[in-house]
Amino acid sequence: MxxxxxxxxxxxxxxxxxxxxxxxxxxxxxxxxxxxxxxxxxxxxxxxxxNKERTQFTVPFDIQEGTAFQRATWQALCTIPYGETRSYQEIAEKIGNAKAVRAIGQANHRNPLAIFIPCHRVIGKNGQLTGYMGLSGIELKKSLLTLEGIPLP
Structure with a gap:
């Protein structure tokens, strides 16, 4: 659709x-x-x-792909509250693999449910906006973060 x-x-x-x-x-x-x-x-x-009337999604997911690592990453992303961000490092630590920062980025890239699984809420450790669907997606990421009231660097 x-x-x-x-x-x-x-x-x-x-x-x-x-x-x-x-x-x-x-x-x-x-x-x-x-x-x-x-x-x-x-x-x-x-x-x-x-329309800023919803901060959580309730539609059930049926994800039929992804490695165990990717699925763990996507689950961790779903715990980031609306209007907040986390660093790739924080997500890596949350899933118990502190050295997997780059792999977190790759899992985000393979996220099958953009917006619903909020990979747009993941930023660089230094607070900078980093990849979202490649470089061309940074503007989309900025739009989503702005919608949620997250200050941009």
Whole structure:
């Protein structure tokens, strides 16, 4: 399902168990069911988020990919509260692998549920904004952080 957000086009896919992908780039979907209740819920929650009416997402996830490390990283990201940030180092420490800072960045890059799993809330140890979907995504990251009231460096 393609939707229009204030920051651009966004794509969602879901299974019969929950939201499976959310992306700023088109997703290849076969037999898309636009009546899927998880797609409808995800769209409503995103629009509420962008209207500053929602700070948490409740749509169930159905992530069917990722290594154990990536999944642990994504779970840790979901604990970062709305309006706050954490460093890559803090996330590495949270999952019990303090030396895995670069790997945290790679797990973020493979995040299947952009915005819903808030990898945009992860910043450099020095407080600087670092990669979000490559260099071109920094503006998206800034937009999401600004929406949440997080001061930019």
């Amino acid at each position: 393609k939707i229009q957000l204030p920051i651009g086009e966004f794509w969602l896919t879901a299974t019969d168990k929950g939201l499976s992908h959310a992306s700023f780039v088109p997703l290849l979907v076969e037999n898309e069911d636009l009546d899927n209740p998880y797609l409808i819920q995800a769209k409503e929650e995103l629009l509420s988020y962008f």
